[in-house]
Amino acid sequence: MPDKTIAIIGCGWLGLPLGSELAADGYRVKGSTTTPEKLTRLEQASIQGHLLRLNPEPDGELETLLQADVLLIDIPPKAGKQGDAFHPAQIKNLTDAIRQSSIKHVIYVSSTSVYSELNRIMVEEDVTEVSQSASPALVQAEQYVQSLAPDRLVTIVRCGGLMGYDRIPGKYVAGRTVDSGEVPVNYLHRNDAIGLLKAVITQSLTGVYNAVAPEHPTREAIYRKSCADFGYALPTFIEPVNPVPYKIISPEKIMSDTGYQFQYPNPLDFLYELGA
Incomplete structure (x- = not known):
């Protein structure tokens, strides 16, 4: 039995089932x-629950949460609602508190939205500075977390588009017009997001990692299969006026460093459940 306490800030669509699995472990x-x-x-779900808001100042039971060995931060930024500075401020306030805590390993769930569409394969080293990023605020948040090293282990996990269960691609495009059908997807099934984060925890990995399924079918292939499987109205696929830029996110580093075997390497085979 692992003798560790893990705290998860943000028990939402990913954090809750991750916490449940860790408790079961x-x-x-x-x-x-x-x-x-x-x-x-x-x-x-066998998770000791605590109320916490980051407004962006912490309001709630943060001190109790930080009495742990590992801290996983999974609070996706709310785009546009509070402005670009809000999420980095949330993370800055968190890191200030972490410095006063017993936390030994901090894992921050980031996003592959940090990468621009440059019509090529993107690796972790392509974005190390705010100025290189399509999402500067997210990289600023990453840097606040990275500033906790070397006093603590720090891992940044840039997840692709999280899918699976009730997140069904066809649901979001049913009946619409799509001109980006030829663009490859960078999806990650929730089961694999959980599996990869567990590998980071158990192996105490540090650094920056992309977490995305290794295969990248086109949006059109995904949408056609999803709509057929679940009865959604097929979108209308049209030729774009100008070529639509794309990116292909490489998960090679995390696969190599963890030895992780994806449950769902191909997004065409993802498991979905209506109403899950």
């Missing part, structure tokens, strides 16, 4: 939510 798991109603769901 024998870890002590704490988790945060912004709503009192969700505390029961955390307890049912």
